Amino acid sequence: MQRLPADVRRGQLIEAALAVTAQQGVAALTIRNVAEAAGVSLGVVHYHFEHKEELLTEMGQCLILEISEAMRLAFSQLVGPLELRGIAGLRELLGAGIRGLWPIIEASPDHQLLTYEITAQALRQRGAGNDSAGAIAAHQYRTMDTQAVAFLDLCAQRAGVTWSTPVDQIARFALAALDGLVLRWLVDRDSDATLTALDDLVQIIATKARQDCSPDHHLETASDPSSPDGNR
Incomplete structure (x- = not known):
């Protein structure tokens, strides 16, 4: 070996x-x-x-990070050549990331089903008194929350907007919607309907932001070479 x-x-x-x-x-x-x-x-x-529970935890995290990476790749490809600012720019950025995850979801239905199975198995075992197994589901959602918050913060930063609702609440809402949409697609495989619903989700998320008009914000991004806008 x-x-x-x-x-x-x-x-x-x-x-x-x-x-x-x-x-x-x-x-x-x-x-x-x-x-x-x-x-x-x-x-x-x-x-x-x-033990098996540790392996299941790592499997769940692997599946989540696979989706997140697809979202980040689509986002970075859009951001490069374009200057996307304000609420309209935010919608474009959110749409790029959220729509960008769709090809990998559509190409891997078995893996998507596994994420639900891992969660359901963990919750079933928690109900039977196995708290360590039940922690798998909590770990899955903590990982998803972390990834979603990072993505939403990056979108807002690039667009020069501020979230008017706590970003962790927006992430929770967005992930719950995505969970439902992917599960429905696994049932009916209607990709067109799912993509339309994802666009609707982008519109809803964008309503939770406001234009950042602070002059300090523009001064900071202009002077900070590490910021997304610093080299313009």
Whole structure:
């Protein structure tokens, strides 16, 4: 068996676990079938993941970060050549990020279903008294909250606007809407309807911002070379 750096091996095991659960569901996941799928011994899996719940947590985080990366890539491709300011610019930026995640969602329905399965399994076990398993769902949503807040803050910063509602509340609302839209798409696979709904979501989120007219803001961004506007 080839020796790999720890982070590479963990990544390999997570991918193997995702492959197993995509075919058989979360309930079928065991350390043994992960080892078989990865072509390693049981001891290797146990060395990197003490128990199944730790592996499930890492799987959930991997799926979330995969979506977030697609959103950031679409956002960065739009921001580069254009100057997008004000509420209209905010809508463009939000739309780029939120629509940018759609191709990867559409291409990976099994992975999207897994995110719901992991959550449901964790909550079911929490209801049965397994608090450590129940913590998986909380960790999933903390990760999503962190990613969503960072994205919303970046959009507002680039557009020169301020959120009029606490950004963590906006993130919570947006994620709840996305959860529902993706789950509905998994049922009916109506991508056109989902994209229309995503555009509606962008419009709603943009109403929660106001134009930042502070002269100090413009002075700071003009003088700070590390800011998005500093090199204009």
